[in-house]
Amino acid sequence: MTRATDIEQRASEWIVRAEAGNFTAEMQADMDHWLQDPRHRVTYIRIREAWRRAGRLRGARPLDGEVNPDLLKHSNLTFDEDTPARPKWPVWVASAAALTLITYLVWLLAWTVYAAAKWIPYTTSIGGYENVTLADGSRIQLNTDTQIRARVTAKQRELQLVRGEALLRVVHDARRPFTVRVAGTSVQADPPGRTGAAFSVRLRAARAVDVAVTEGTVLLGPSEHILDVALGRSATPSSSVEAGELANVRPQGVHLEKVGLEELNRKLSWTAGLLAFRGETLSEVTDEFNRFNRRHLVVVDQSIAERRIGGAFQATDPDSFVAALRKGFGVRAEEIRPVDSDDTVIRLSRAN
Numbered sequence: 245m246t247r248a249t250d251i252e253q254r255a256s257e258w259i260v261r262a263e264a265g266n267f268t269a270e271m272q273a274d275m276d277h278w279l280q281d282p283r284h285r286v287t288y289i290r291i292r293e294a295w296r297r298a299g300r301l302r303g304a305r306p307l308d309g310e311v312n313p314d315l316l317k318h319s320n321l322t323f324d325e326d327t328p329a330r331p332k333w334p335v336w337v338a339s340a341a342a343l344t345l346i347t348y349l350v351w352l353l354a355w356t357v358y359a360a361a362k363w364i365p366y367t368t369s370i371g372g373y374e375n376v377t378l379a380d381g382s383r384i385q386l387n388t389d390t391q392i393r394a395r396v397t398a399k400q401r402e403l404q405l406v407r408g409e410a411l412l413r414v415v416h417d418a419r420r421p422f423t424v425r426v427a428g429t430s431v432q433a434d435p436p437g438r439t440g441a442a443f444s445v446r447l448r449a450a451r452a453v454d455v456a457v458t459e460g461t462v463l464l465g466p467s468e469h470i471l472d473v474a475l476g477r478s479a480t481p482s483s484s485v486e487a488g489e490l491a492n493v494r495p496q497g498v499h500l501e502k503v504g505l506e507e508l509n510r511k512l513s514w515t516a517g518l519l520a521f522r523g524e525t526l527s528e529v530t531d532e533f534n535r536f537n538r539r540h541l542v543v544v545d546q547s548i549a550e551r552r553i554g555g556a557f558q559a560t561d562p563d564s565f566v567a568a569l570r571k572g573f574g575v576r577a578e579e580i581r582p583v584d585s586d587d588t589v590i591r592l593s594r595a596n
Contacts (some may be wrong), residue, residue, distance in 0.1 A: 246585040247285075250288060250364065250365065250366075251283060251287045251362055252287055252291065253362075253364060254278065254284070254291075254364075255284065255287045255288040255291045256291055256535060257379055257520065258275050258278070258288065259288070259291060259292050259476045261379070262275075265564025266468070267544075268381075271347070271377065274375065274377045274379075275384070277375065277542075278377075281363070297359065304400040305408075305489045317396060317542075320555050337525060347371075352452070357510065357511055362395065363393040363394070363395045363404070364393065364394050364395065365391065365392070365393050366384075366386060366391070366392050366393075366394065367386075367390070367391045367392075368387070368389060368390045368391075368408070369388075369389065370388055370389045370535075370538055371388055371536050371538075371559075371560045372386075372388060372389075372535060373385065373386060373387065373517075374386040375386070376392075376394070378394055378396050378401070380396050380401060380417060380420075380541075381415040382401070382412065382414045382415045382422065383410050383412070383413045384403070384410050384411070384413075385410065385411040385515055386408065386409075386410050387409035387410065387446075387514050387515075388408065388409075388411055388514070388535055388536045388559070389406050389408050389535060390405075390407060390410060391405075391406040391408060392404060392405050392406065392408075392410055393406065399419075400420055400423070400591060401414075401418065401420050401421070401422040401423070402422075402423050402425065403422070403423070403424045403425070404424075404425050404426070404427070405424060405426040405427075405445055405447055406447075407447055408446070408447065409444060409445065409446035409514075410443070410444065410445055410449070411442070411443075411444040411512060411515060412424070412433065412441075412442065412443060412445070412506070413441075413442045413459075414433040414440045414441050414460075415440050415593045416439050416440040416444070420565055421433070422441075423446055423578055425496065426445055426447050426453050427447055427450060427451050427452070427453050427493075428451060429453050429464065429465055429493050430462070430464070430465030431443070431445060431455055431462050431464060432466070433460070433462045433466070437584065439460055440458035440459075440460055441457065441459055441460030441461060441462055442457070442458045442460065442462075443455060443456060443457040443458060443459075443462050443485075444456045444458075444511075444512060446451060451493075451494070451495050452491075452492075452493070452494055452495075453490040453493040454490065454491070454492055454493070455485055455490070455493065456489075456490045456491075456503075456508050456511060456512070457485045457486060457487050457488070457489055457490075457491075457508075458487060458488075458505060458508050458509070458512070459487050460486075461484050461485065461486050461487070461489060462485050463483070463484050464483045464484075464485060464493065464498060483498055483500065485500065487505065488502060488503065488504050488508065489501065489502055489503065490503050490508065490511075510522065516558070517558060517559055518531050518556050518558065518559060519533065519536075519556065519557050519558075519559045520555075520556040521553045521554055521555060521556075522554050523552045523553070523554060524552070524553055525548070525550050525551065525552060525553070526543055526548055526549055526550070526551045526552075526553055526569075527543055527549045527550065528590070529553045529565075530542070530543055530592070533557075533559070533562050536560050537559075537560060537562050538586075538587045538588075539562055539579075539587065539588045539590060540587060540589050540590070541562060541565075541590050541592060542564070542589050542590065542591050542592065543592050543593075544592065544593050545592065545593035546592050547594055548573070548575060548592065548594050550595070551573060555568070562590065566590060566592075569592065570595075574594065574595045575592055575593070575594065575595060576592070576593050576594065576595040576596070577590050577591070578590070578591045578593075579591075
């Protein structure tokens with residue numbers, strides 16, 4: 245669950261970016277989507293109102309130190325010539341109020357700048373998705389059960405992938421290359437002299453990372469051994485991955501493969517809520533479904549584990565997939581609930 249402080253930070257980012265100008269229609273659409281959550285909308289309105297009130301106070305006390313007399317226009321305290329002289333404390337109160345709110349404005353701006361330099365976490369649950377827009381305009385789609393930490397400052401743009409999978413569309417910034425760090429591997433998008441990039445990063449195991457590039461070029465960090473078998477490249481401390489290529493980073497090295505944009509789009513079908521297969525084994529397919537669901541598919545009969553599967557299925561609808569297995573592959577499915585778990589298991593075996 246997103247923390248209240250994270251929601252406040254995102255709301256402040258949207259307000260600052262909107263006030264700064266150059267707010268594109270795409271950014272507006274992203275903000276509108278984020279505001280659909282009632283918690284987000286309430287927080288956004290609260291901070292926006294504080295921002296606007298503070299902005300109006302900037303004109304209440306000019307730089308020459310004179311207090312705007314309109315501040316007292318609606319005051320119930322009046323004075324006339326016959327009234328004995330007394331301290332004009334309402335002016336001091338108004339001055340103090342103006343200074344207090346101006347100080348708040350300065351604090352809000354400073355807090356926004358400071359918060360932008362902090363690591364901001366984003367998380368999705370099993371079966372969940374989230375679209376994130378960073379302060380520089382770069383966009384991130386988080387897949388199921390994913391956790392990232394992002395930081396954008398005046399000098400650098402960084403993202404840490406803690407678990408799961410993310411698709412990034414990085415905005416070009418010649419001064420600040422975008423670096424993703426995951427499991428000891430660095431992936432640098434938007435290197436000097438290049439344009440922006442679109443690519444996915446998936447953490448499969450402790451030191452198993454997949455990088456798929458659909459647009460532009462990314463640079464992989466140093467590795468002890470580079471296995472460019474598919475492309476026939478020479479080993480280099482840093483290896484570039486271009487659009488239409490897939491890099492599998494493993495403890496033994498990095499394997500680069502030219503797969504084409506059509507195949508990469510199939511692998512990224514999760515962005516549309518689908519799982520698309522083209523000849524994967526039943527064991528591999530069930531592993532993918534289990535990433536998106538708490539009802540796990542388990543192949544208990546090894547005679548069907550290597551059967552090849554093709555087709556597209558809703559990622560969070562294992563029942564439809566099981567129905568297809570029953571009809572087309574003669575597979576028997578039995579659903580059970582282990583005594584030590586709240587999750588259910590669907591056992592797959594060959595039908596007699």
